[in-house]
Amino acid sequence: MLIDLILRDVAAPTLAGGATTVAIAGGRIVAVGAGSDLMPLAGPDTDILDCGGRAIMPGLVDAHCHLFAAAAAQNGVDCRPAATPDAAAVVKALRTAAAQGDGWVRGYGYDDSPIGLARHLNRCDLDAVSTVRPVRVEHRSGHACVLNTAGLAAAGIGRDTPAPPGGVIVRDAAGEPTGLLLEMSGWLRRRAGPTAGAGDLPASLQRFARRMLSYGITAATDAGPDNGVARWQSFGDAIAHGLLPLRVTMLAGIGRLPELADAGLRYGAAACDGMLRLGHAKIMLTASAGGLHPHPEELAGMVNAARRAGYPVAIHAVERDAIVAAALTLADIPPPAGRHRIEHCAECPPDVAELVAQSGAMAVSNPGFLHYDGERYRATVPPALLPHLYPAGALAARGIPVAFGSDAPVIEPNPWAAMAAALTRQSAGGPALGGQGLPSIAAALRMHTGGNRIAPGYPADLAIVAPNPLATPAAALPSVRAVATVVAGRVVWRAGV
Numbered sequence: 139m140l141i142d143l144i145l146r147d148v149a150a151p152t153l154a155g156g157a158t159t160v161a162i163a164g165g166r167i168v169a170v171g172a173g174s175d176l177m178p179l180a181g182p183d184t185d186i187l188d189c190g191g192r193a194i195m196p197g198l199v200d201a202h203c204h205l206f207a208a209a210a211a212q213n214g215v216d217c218r219p220a221a222t223p224d225a226a227a228v229v230k231a232l233r234t235a236a237a238q239g240d241g242w243v244r245g246y247g248y249d250d251s252p253i254g255l256a257r258h259l260n261r262c263d264l265d266a267v268s269t270v271r272p273v274r275v276e277h278r279s280g281h282a283c284v285l286n287t288a289g290l291a292a293a294g295i296g297r298d299t300p301a302p303p304g305g306v307i308v309r310d311a312a313g314e315p316t317g318l319l320l321e322m323s324g325w326l327r328r329r330a331g332p333t334a335g336a337g338d339l340p341a342s343l344q345r346f347a348r349r350m351l352s353y354g355i356t357a358a359t360d361a362g363p364d365n366g367v368a369r370w371q372s373f374g375d376a377i378a379h380g381l382l383p384l385r386v387t388m389l390a391g392i393g394r395l396p397e398l399a400d401a402g403l404r405y406g407a408a409a410c411d412g413m414l415r416l417g418h419a420k421i422m423l424t425a426s427a428g429g430l431h432p433h434p435e436e437l438a439g440m441v442n443a444a445r446r447a448g449y450p451v452a453i454h455a456v457e458r459d460a461i462v463a464a465a466l467t468l469a470d471i472p473p474p475a476g477r478h479r480i481e482h483c484a485e486c487p488p489d490v491a492e493l494v495a496q497s498g499a500m501a502v503s504n505p506g507f508l509h510y511d512g513e514r515y516r517a518t519v520p521p522a523l524l525p526h527l528y529p530a531g532a533l534a535a536r537g538i539p540v541a542f543g544s545d546a547p548v549i550e551p552n553p554w555a556a557m558a559a560a561l562t563r564q565s566a567g568g569p570a571l572g573g574q575g576l577p578s579i580a581a582a583l584r585m586h587t588g589g590n591r592i593a594p595g596y597p598a599d600l601a602i603v604a605p606n607p608l609a610t611p612a613a614a615l616p617s618v619r620a621v622a623t624v625v626a627g628r629v630v631w632r633a634g635v
């Protein structure tokens with residue numbers, strides 16, 4: 139057998155028997171051994187990576203993120219509270235950006251909560267940036283954005299424009315759009331075309347992928363609700379050009395199943411030597427438009443349609459009412475394959491968790507929000523609910539399968555910060571939010587490594603990290619980084635290179 143790569147002198151706390159060497163061929167782990175007993179397998183073309191006794195982990199999996207949005211955010215103006223504490227600062231930062239180039243001016247990350255601007259932006263704010271160029275600023279949640287008057291015109295939104303299903307065009311007392319749009323990203327893309335500076339998107343995508351690799355992430359699931367054939371091709375191109383050297387699973391937008399079928403793509407379809415896969419059908423279920431959207435009957439219709447097309451579903455459900463509706467619906471409609479997923483499961487007290495357990499779905503939780511947004515929750519969420527936000531520990535204790543995702547670009551995709559918060563339920567700088575944490579870092583790692591294992595026969599998706607997470611206090615976990623990241627048997631990232 140021709141061995142491609144040997145990882146030597148690793149500390150493998152997840153391997154039994156004190157193994158310290160991993161041999162890889164054809165993208166898979168072919169042997170694990172102790173000391174130098176695998177070295178005779180090395181041939182003249184075998185790469186040997188000396189890991190200096192550092193810890194090796196199964197590659198980390200980000201089960202829910204938005205790769206193109208994260209790449210685009212890197213091109214935009216940082217409007218998060220730390221960079222722009224008030225509306226005047228937002229306008230000033232955007233104006234600087236608007237002085238160069240043409241087309242859309244993009245900002246991201248503004249926050250209407252008390253720890254941010256304490257209000258939403260509006261088109262008058264953004265008209266001070268430019269009356270000529272269209273301006274779009276993304277809310278930190280990714281579920282709202284604000285356009286200036288030129289932006290509204292470019293998107294064809296006027297006084298009489300009806301809101302699309304599930305979307306909201308916020309209007310003032312006189313009926314004029316204020317510029318604030320809720321749940322309308324997909325509609326905007328279809329209506330106004332790409333509103334990002336598309337030219338440097340490939341470079342930004344590569345930069346963002348490298349950021350994920352630097353944490354030891356080897357696989358990411360893109361949860362775009364509007365993902366269809368064009369997005370599939372974009373991912374394929376990015377992987378083929380080496381811009382995205384990690385495994386990507388693309389969830390399929392529920393409205394895109396027909397076009398995917400027409401293109402010969404079905405659930406589980408693979409491309410790019412297995413680096414790209416088609417995942418669950420993504421359904422947005424929101425309570426931000428006043429009531430539930432879609433209505434539970436319509437939701438059941440969507441899940442059944444997905445089932446007929448062969449897809450289990452991934453339902454976005456943040457609010458308590460949405461999680462209840464998702465769980466009740468999924469309990470009635472078994473998946474055609476695998477398991478249904480409920481994305482976020484954010485507001486999930488014990489009675490709701492019980493319904494999730496009965497639904498048989500897995501929960502894709504985002505404990506990173508507790509780390510990065512804990513102080514916002516403390517300022518905006520009723521205290522009785524705090525212990526039940528993103529309750530990975532409580533969900534797991536009920537036997538619900540849990541996977542972790544960052545939801546980047548909403549927050550930084552640091553899986554170590556997420557695992558720390560899942561253990562301690564502590565925010566970056568504050569006291570614990572209460573609730574049941576996970577019992578151990580090993581339990582957290584199982585939720586962040588998907589099906590990856592360090593054992594013969596498994597794909598060689600691995601991360602060599604420092605410091606050793608299993609010997610690191612929870613408070614210091616967020617600073618764990620990869621020293622080297624291996625995807626499909628190739629070293630695709632090394633620290634400092």
Ligand SMILES: [Zn+2]
Pocket residue numbers: 202203204361545
């Ligand atoms: Zn998301």
